[in-house]
Amino acid sequence: MDKPCINIVWLKRDLRTQDHAPLASAEASGLPYLIIYIVEPCWLERADYSPRHWQFICGSIDVMDSHLERFGLQVERLFGDAERVFSALCERYRVQSVFSYQESGVLETWRSDIAVANCLKERGIQWQEFQSNGVLRGITDRKGWDRRWYATIDTPPINNAYRRHSPFFLEHDFGLPDNMRQASQAYPEDRQPPGQDKGWLYLTSFAENRSSHYMQNISKPGASRASGGRLSPYLAWGNLSSRQAYRYVRSHPNYPQQRKNFDAFTTRLKWRCHFIQKFEVESEYETQCINRGYELLPHRHETSAVERWESGTTGFPLVDACIRCVVQTGWLNFRMRAMLVSFLCHHLDQDWRRGVHFLARQFVDYEPGIHYPQFQMQASTTGINTVRIYNPVKQSIEHDPEGLFIKRWLPELEQVPTPYIHQPWLMPPFEQVFCEFQLGIDYPLPIVDIHVSGAQARDKLWGHRRHPLVSREKKRLLKTHTRNR
Ligand SMILES: Cc1cc2nc3c(=O)[nH]c(=O)nc-3n(C[C@H](O)[C@H](O)[C@H](O)COP(=O)(O)OP(=O)(O)OC[C@H]3O[C@@H](n4cnc5c(N)ncnc54)[C@H](O)[C@@H]3O)c2cc1C
Structure with a gap:
């Protein structure tokens, strides 16, 4: 019997039903099509992956399904190596084309894209990848990038229209593990809801x-x-x-x-x-100092310091409140993310790779293309950005003057009067007795002297900027990634 002829839409970071070029192309082709989302087992082993990401993805697909249902369409959630999934689908169907967006992903997604490209090429199947959000593939510098970005972004979105499809029952061996099937059902209230x-x-x-x-x-x-x-x-x-x-x-x-x-x-x-x-x-942002000159800079390797940072027990109230907030809710504003990185990499003098995955796991909005370059920029390993060493006490006084955010996330500081909320270690013993609060027991003493650690980091980082390799790399980075050379 002839295999049915179909197209496939492969969803990645494009979990919507409107302004969607791959879905529009599949509709325009006139052929029946499958819409698939593949969860690759290797993702789940990555240190930057967290079940909260899958929960958001799963909920987003549920919402897509609720829109697509009336057209007889739904998203198939498949669990397996992408290449194996495509090989199996090609056994069962005569696949004419695969449509997807380009993904600027981590090493594993890049590798699986190459494997899928080879698998499809061997079978003479066309894979049409659309440019995503004005990010360009294959460029070597930023000449004309802004103009092209605006040209992409400032045009009317695609108005996807769907015809009625006959329901498509896909039999496959790529079922999700039990614990991933109902992931979106008990979605935590304090995280932004998906879809x-x-x-x-x-x-x-x-x-x-x-x-x-x-x-x-x-x-x-x-x-x-x-x-x-x-x-x-x-x-x-x-x-x-x-x-x-x-x-x-x-x-x-x-x-x-x-x-x-x-x-x-x-x-x-x-x-x-x-x-x-x-x-x-330059996907090396994921694993290496993007300015290779910073690989030469030694750091302290102190697991207990990283653990105190991760558990929100550094003794700096704003730092600890931010960590506990992001662990619970999955979101922090830009300044607080930058401050957390600066605290870890400057004040605690830890290599950026000792914290980058932890924060990625907390962020519901985790996007490797932003996360790794931003983390390195805040950790001062680019050599092309100014060194910003945040003082958490100053940030606290400026941005949470009454300590409301701090008290929301550190209930143990509830009794601490506002003048001491940013620096509880300044609280005299009689005040502590009066407030029934004991520094070092109810809340930790500060892990570092912020003035000493800040000055040491400043000398170290500015001093290293003069290293010949840092300067050479700086020229390369300016040429590749910026408009201003
Ligand atoms: C160490 C570090 C890691 C980060 N990791 C991520 C990440 O994984 N995913 C992520 O989306 N953002 C990341 N950011 C950028 C920024 O903190 C968030 O995008 C922002 O806090 C999101 O809040 P918002 O939607 O209210 O932003 P808004 O202020 O409303 O901005 C609108 C949109 O612009 C984008 N955006 C805003 N600020 C930035 C920025 N500084 N750099 C790049 N894009 C920006 C976001 O998509 C945001 O939704 C990171 C920043 C730092 C310092």
Whole structure:
């Protein structure tokens, strides 16, 4: 019997049903098509993977299914090596084309893309990969990048239309493990809920009312939770495209009076792609100091210090509150993420690779193309960005003056009066007795003297910038990743 002829849409970080080029192409082809999402076992072994990522993905696919159901379509969730999945599908069907977006992913996704490309090529199957969010494949410098990005982002999104399909029952041997099947059912309330509908809710509420204090609050750990865009998980997993967010905000009736805030927001949409573009061009960001000169810089290797950072017990209230908050909720604003990295890599003098996976596991919006380049930038291993050593006490006084965020996440400091909330170690013993609080028992003493650790890090990092290899690498990085040489 002849094998049925089909196309395949392979979903990656594009879990939406609108502004979706692969789905539009599959519809236009007129053939029946399968929509698949493949979970590769090797991902689950990666140190940057966490079940909270799968929960978000799974919930996003549930929402896609709820939109696609009435057209007789659904997303097949398959568990296995991508190459094996495609080989098996090609045994069962005459696959004409595979449609997907390009993915600027980690080493494993890159390897499996190559394996799938070979598998399809051997069988004479066309794999059409669409450019994702203006990130360009195969470029060697940034000439004309901004212009091309705007050309992609500032065009009307694709209006996907679906015809009615006959239901497609796929028999396969790639079932999800039991613990992954119902992942989205008990979705924690304190994390941003998954899916394109929620993504639109966050986008519309931001443009309509939440944005009025966007820039004013952007670095405040508490207030930014409400006034920030909070679209990062929806963009990271593709519940929304950058274009959908950009076009919506730019054409919103509030644009004229909120111009400053909206422009700051859309600039960040560009930053996101700028960082992913770096990773697309140089995926070594994942494993090596991007400026190889920083591989020569020695660090302390102190497991107990890293453990105190990870468990939010460094004795610096803002650092500890941020860690406990991100562990629980999966989100922090930019400034607090940067401060956490600076604390680990500058004040505790640990190699950036000792913390990069831990934070990746916490972030619901984990996007390798942003995470690795940002982590290295904040850890000062690029040589092309200024060295920013954050003082957590100063950050605390400036951005959480009343200590409300700190007290929300560190209930053990509830009784500590505001003047001491940023530096509880300054609390005199009689005050401690009065407040029924004992430093060193109820809350740890500070892990370092911040003035000493900050000065040491400053000398070390600025001193190393003069190393010939750092300078040579700096020239290479400027040429490859920036417009300004
Ligand atoms: C160490 C470190 C790791 C990070 N890891 C991630 C990550 O894994 N995934 C991720 O999406 N962001 C990451 N960021 C960037 C930034 O912190 C988040 O994008 C931002 O906090 C998301 O909040 P928001 O949606 O309210 O942003 P908004 O201020 O509303 O900005 C709009 C969108 O622009 C993008 N964006 C905002 N700020 C930045 C930035 N500085 N760099 C790149 N893109 C930006 C995000 O997609 C965001 O949703 C990281 C930053 C640091 C310092």
